[in-house]
Amino acid sequence: MCAGKPHEYSPFEGRGRLKDMKTDQEREAHRRFVQALQHEHLTCAKPDCGGAMDVVDLTPHNARVKTYEATCERCHMVEKITGKEEHQPAWDVARSE
Numbered sequence: 001m002c003a004g005k006p007h008e009y010s011p012f013e014g015r016g017r018l019k020d021m022k023t024d025q026e027r028e029a030h031r032r033f034v035q036a037l038q039h040e041h042l043t044c045a046k047p048d049c050g051g052a053m054d055v056v057d058l059t060p061h062n063a064r065v066k067t068y069e070a071t072c073e074r075c076h077m078v079e080k081i082t083g084k085e086e087h088q089p090a091w092d093v094a095r096s097e
Helices: 024-037
Strands: 053-057 067-072 078-082
Touching (some): 024 067
């Protein structure tokens, strides 16, 4: 803990998960990806717009990573929303303790 900075509790503390910490931008990109994946309503990320986004799934049939293209109905901004391939997913790791 650094002097002068309040300590925030992390459920991953002491578990070697420091590499999993994300920036605000990465968290927001992940949140938008999950919204697209779950067919939830997306709004334009452009400041002062907030228009509804028309989302199209561009993922090829045999792809390992989902890709979407979202177009704002109001300002016509186009946003590419892509997932990330996980090479070592936690759900696929068997542990013997």
